[in-house]
Structures are given as structure tokens and as C-alpha cells.
Amino acid sequence: MSDLLRLATAGSVDDGKSTLVGRLLYDTKSVLADQIDAVTRASVDKGLSTPDLSLLVDGLRAEREQGITIDVAYRYFATPRRSFVLADTPGHVQYTRNTVSGASTAQLVILLVDARKGVVSQTRRHAAVLALLGVPKLVLAVNKIDLVEDPATVFADISNEFNALTRSLGWASEDVVEIPVSALHGDNVAVRSENTPYYDGPTLIEHLETVPADSDNAGRHSLGLRFPVQYVIRPRTPEYPDYRGYAGQIAAGAVSPGDEVVVLPSGIRTKVARVDTAAGELDTALAGRSVTLVLEDDVDVSRGDTIASPADAPEPIDQFDATVCWLAEKPLRPGARLLLKHGTRTTQAIVGALVERFDEQELTTAPDPETLELNEIGKISVRVAEPIVADDYAVNRHTGSFLLIDPAGGNTLAAGLVGDAIAVVETGGAVPA
Known part of the structure; x- marks a missing residue:
């Protein structure tokens, strides 16, 4: 426990x-x-x-x-x-x-x-x-x-x-x-x-x-590795002249030295050489642990990339449907140009259609709303400038959530869930096929 x-x-x-x-x-x-x-x-x-x-x-x-x-x-x-x-x-x-x-x-x-x-x-x-x-x-x-x-x-x-x-x-x-x-x-x-x-x-x-x-970690541990890179560590000291590590928190799965991994969205494959922490190297690190990964090959990895298990790595997506709760006084309309923050990646995004608005009292939806107002929940389509590496929110809360941000003021405008969470609720918790 x-x-x-x-x-x-x-x-x-x-x-x-x-x-x-x-x-x-x-x-x-x-x-x-x-x-x-x-x-x-x-x-x-x-x-x-x-x-x-x-x-x-x-x-x-x-x-x-x-x-x-x-x-x-x-x-x-x-x-x-x-x-x-x-x-x-x-x-x-x-x-x-x-x-x-x-x-x-x-x-x-x-x-x-x-x-x-x-x-x-x-x-x-x-x-x-x-x-x-x-x-x-x-x-x-x-x-x-x-x-x-x-x-x-x-x-x-x-x-x-x-x-x-x-x-x-x-x-x-x-x-x-x-x-x-x-x-x-x-x-x-x-x-x-x-x-x-x-x-x-x-x-x-x-x-x-x-x-x-640990019930909310069940999905985290059942998935393969999901490691959003937060920071590239290059100390450039006499003790570590060639050190290159990738720091972040494990969002799902586990990682050990020798594991084969894929860097997304580029798709480059390599292996993990070491799993470092401030207290020393680890044989295995699980979801929720903050670590630094050292890879065997000198590959191009930057903040916002995701290091994942090749066996079940998600396809990077640049268009997707999402469920959002609108948090701003100014309503959301189709065509809005915003920033989307998913994990450690922030990219430009355009809201396409407002597909439906959710009535949380009747557990029903109204199609094609003109706007989403403050506190309203709805399904929208989103297109991003740079692909994101996301799981469906119904599969994993930690890799399936994102924020929509005002590019001018930096205010958070919406909390978003990748996939159709509304359909999951309407079907009594069953994940749609």
C-alpha cells in the first residue's frame, strides 16, 4: 500500500x-x-x-x-x-x-x-x-x-x-x-x-x-515505457566530459539498463545504457520515479520528445478528438488558435469543430454547439503543429491529458482529455471500440 x-x-x-x-x-x-x-x-x-x-x-x-x-x-x-x-x-x-x-x-x-x-x-x-x-x-x-x-x-x-x-x-x-x-x-x-x-x-x-x-497507477504499470523528456543534461566537466542524460519523470511503465527504446516522434531506436538518480544508478525504475536516462547511442533527443517501449509505442498524432472542460470567461469557438501543452511538449494548436456539448445532468449530448462557455464540457477536434505522443485518456490518465493555453497571456483556457471521455461516461465506463 x-x-x-x-x-x-x-x-x-x-x-x-x-x-x-x-x-x-x-x-x-x-x-x-x-x-x-x-x-x-x-x-x-x-x-x-x-x-x-x-x-x-x-x-x-x-x-x-x-x-x-x-x-x-x-x-x-x-x-x-x-x-x-x-x-x-x-x-x-x-x-x-x-x-x-x-x-x-x-x-x-x-x-x-x-x-x-x-x-x-x-x-x-x-x-x-x-x-x-x-x-x-x-x-x-x-x-x-x-x-x-x-x-x-x-x-x-x-x-x-x-x-x-x-x-x-x-x-x-x-x-x-x-x-x-x-x-x-x-x-x-x-x-x-x-x-x-x-x-x-x-x-x-x-x-x-x-x-x-495504486488504482490510478494500474494503467501506468500495464503500459510499456512512457518517458517525456523534460531536460537534456550536459554537465561538460572534466569528470563527465561526454555525459549526455535525459531527465524527466516516468509517466508509465518501467525502464532498466539494456531495454530497447524508441524516441518519438522521430522513431529512432536505441537502448538504455544507465538509469541515473541523484542517489546513484538504478537497476529498474517504475512509473512516477524521476530519473535521468543515458542511452547507448548518440541520438537526437530534445525536451518534449518521448522515450517509449517499442512494443506498444503510440503513434504520434497531429489531429485528434478530445474532451475538454472550458475554464475561461471568453467562450471557445471553432478556429481558435491556441497553445497545447502535453507532458513536456508545448505546440501551437487550432481547434477545428465543436463536435458536441455534454449535459452532465441528463448524461446526454447536444451536437454542433456554436460555443463552449465557462465550465461547459464538450468534445472538440484539434490539430497541432508538432505531433504529440499520447495515449487515450481512458487507458492512462497521465499520458492522455493536456492543457489549452492562451498564446497571448499564458493563461490556462481548458483542461483536455485525449479521446472521447464523454462516450465512456455515456456507456457506463465501457471504453468504446
């Missing part, structure tokens, strides 16, 4: 995400005493009798004044069994793009619902977006369970409705867990609650400590 879990929160406004995150930080003793004192003073100023733990995470003045979360914030906490990196995302509809940003690298997402409201439209929206992003594991935290008259029935009904939704989006039942919690009082967060005798499952922290964290 990995000792690090990347997770995110999602949910509707006022479902208690900030309070839950504050409770996780508080119960794992991941906040300093002076922070607790500051929160206590702020809570007293608000007329509260107990500390408002949401103030531990709503750090921006605007957030505190409005009582909402308006940006993605990354929190770090740990238990004796595991460390965690958590992306706390906003719940407002207009911040769907922030949910995409926070959940794009998550191995697990905690999706909150208010026990008094149940599964609402924003719950369905978030579930659809998380399915598009290929998030491997979900936890439904039924919060404020202490505020309903018949909690056992309410929890069962919400769980059944949510399970039907997640099954339709392609998740297996073992990848989704429902937990009744009260973030305010700490019920079933770190400590099992006597107030929920109808629930015999793990607490939230127990589940986070034990859930397998």
Missing part, C-alpha cells in the same frame, strides 16, 4: 466541505496550537460557543466574509499509517472548473451531500465530472446526519440513489463507499460514533488509511 494518498473534496454549497476538512486536520493533529487559538477567537467573534473548524481552511478574507470556499486549496495531513494531499474545491456551479483542477490528479474524491437534501443536481454534476476525469475511488460522506429524524432510513435511501448513479457512470460497487458523518461533531470522521448504530463500516479516516492508492 502506498504511504501517500492524493484526494479531493467536492459537493454542493453549504454541505460542510470546509468543516469536514477542518475536522480532518484537527483530528489528525495537523494544525498548530496558535491556529486553533486564532480560529477559536474568530468563532467567539461570530457568536459561536465552539470552534468553527471551517475557518482552518477558508483562509482568504473573501471566503471568511462570505462563509464559502471560492478557490482550490491544497492541505497536507498525516496519520501514523499514511500521508495525505487534499485538494479542497468549491461547491458553486460557477466553479466547476476548480473541481476539475482539484480532482484531475486525485486517487480518491470525498463527495459530500447534506443528509437533509440528499443527492441534488450539483451532486450529479460532480459525479459526472469525476467520471470523465477517471477518478478511481469515491467516498460519499452523508454529512449532517445528526440533523434528520430517521438517520438510518435517510442514509440507506441516499446510498441507494448514489449507488445507482455511480453504477450508471461506470464505477464498480467496491470502488464506492458511503459513510454517515457529522463533520461538526466529529461523528465517524476519526472516531466511530455511538449515534449511528445502523452503520458498521469504517470511519472516514480508517477508510482513507486503508483504501488501495
Whole structure:
């Protein structure tokens, strides 16, 4: 089991995400005493009798004044069994793009619902977006369970409705867990609650400590080598007069000295002479490891190239269909000239057709939209000036994602997934033939 879990929160406004995150930080003793004192003073100023733990995470003045979360914030906490990196995302509809940003690298997402409201439209929206992003594991935290008259029935009904939704989006039942919690009082967060005798499952922290964290790496390890070159190392010192190494992070597969590889997009083949790190040479390096590869032959390799396994190396592509979430105020229109960043390569790109727009409530599509507006998700066609080496996102999240960037200002305009992720969601998780 990995000792690090990347997770995110999602949910509707006022479902208690900030309070839950504050409770996780508080119960794992991941906040300093002076922070607790500051929160206590702020809570007293608000007329509260107990500390408002949401103030531990709503750090921006605007957030505190409005009582909402308006940006993605990354929190770090740990238990004796595991460390965690958590992306706390906003719940407002207009911040769907922030949910995409926070959940794009998550191995697990905690999706909150208010026990008094149940599964609402924003719950369905978030579930659809998380399915598009290929998030491997979900936890439904039924919060404020202490505020309903018949909690056992309410929890069962919400769980059944949510399970039907997640099954339709392609998740297996073992990848989704429902937990009744009260973030305010700490019920079933770190400590099992006597107030929920109808629930015999793990607490939230127990589940986070034990859930397998390598599920999003399954595709990374089943593929052959994918190594985007980030930097060419030429020290030119007396000790290393002829050293030429290619540094980067292994995006998929594994690499060892002696392995045959192909440099893409050129197609030149060679072998790996050494796998170097700051701590010395390695016999084998796996996906996720940052290394420097030394090749047997003096071949032309530059930043943005990909060193891959010849057995399953993807064909470099300069035209493809993609699913994008549009993140900018100015709408996307056909013919837009942008920059596309995939791995370590950035190239000019032209958006061709807007093929369809996705309705995340009905899980349907509208063909040939004139534009994609802020927060909307759609399928588009893209043509790039330089070929990229990409896998379909449904096969591998790490080699199938990209960004669209404003060439004038450098702002990120869209998060993109190579392939038709919408079709995967519409078919309940089945990868189209």
C-alpha cells in the first residue's frame, strides 16, 4: 500500500466541505496550537460557543466574509499509517472548473451531500465530472446526519440513489463507499460514533488509511515505457566530459539498463545504457520515479520528445478528438488558435469543430454547439503543429491529458482529455471500440 494518498473534496454549497476538512486536520493533529487559538477567537467573534473548524481552511478574507470556499486549496495531513494531499474545491456551479483542477490528479474524491437534501443536481454534476476525469475511488460522506429524524432510513435511501448513479457512470460497487458523518461533531470522521448504530463500516479516516492508492497507477504499470523528456543534461566537466542524460519523470511503465527504446516522434531506436538518480544508478525504475536516462547511442533527443517501449509505442498524432472542460470567461469557438501543452511538449494548436456539448445532468449530448462557455464540457477536434505522443485518456490518465493555453497571456483556457471521455461516461465506463 502506498504511504501517500492524493484526494479531493467536492459537493454542493453549504454541505460542510470546509468543516469536514477542518475536522480532518484537527483530528489528525495537523494544525498548530496558535491556529486553533486564532480560529477559536474568530468563532467567539461570530457568536459561536465552539470552534468553527471551517475557518482552518477558508483562509482568504473573501471566503471568511462570505462563509464559502471560492478557490482550490491544497492541505497536507498525516496519520501514523499514511500521508495525505487534499485538494479542497468549491461547491458553486460557477466553479466547476476548480473541481476539475482539484480532482484531475486525485486517487480518491470525498463527495459530500447534506443528509437533509440528499443527492441534488450539483451532486450529479460532480459525479459526472469525476467520471470523465477517471477518478478511481469515491467516498460519499452523508454529512449532517445528526440533523434528520430517521438517520438510518435517510442514509440507506441516499446510498441507494448514489449507488445507482455511480453504477450508471461506470464505477464498480467496491470502488464506492458511503459513510454517515457529522463533520461538526466529529461523528465517524476519526472516531466511530455511538449515534449511528445502523452503520458498521469504517470511519472516514480508517477508510482513507486503508483504501488501495495504486488504482490510478494500474494503467501506468500495464503500459510499456512512457518517458517525456523534460531536460537534456550536459554537465561538460572534466569528470563527465561526454555525459549526455535525459531527465524527466516516468509517466508509465518501467525502464532498466539494456531495454530497447524508441524516441518519438522521430522513431529512432536505441537502448538504455544507465538509469541515473541523484542517489546513484538504478537497476529498474517504475512509473512516477524521476530519473535521468543515458542511452547507448548518440541520438537526437530534445525536451518534449518521448522515450517509449517499442512494443506498444503510440503513434504520434497531429489531429485528434478530445474532451475538454472550458475554464475561461471568453467562450471557445471553432478556429481558435491556441497553445497545447502535453507532458513536456508545448505546440501551437487550432481547434477545428465543436463536435458536441455534454449535459452532465441528463448524461446526454447536444451536437454542433456554436460555443463552449465557462465550465461547459464538450468534445472538440484539434490539430497541432508538432505531433504529440499520447495515449487515450481512458487507458492512462497521465499520458492522455493536456492543457489549452492562451498564446497571448499564458493563461490556462481548458483542461483536455485525449479521446472521447464523454462516450465512456455515456456507456457506463465501457471504453468504446
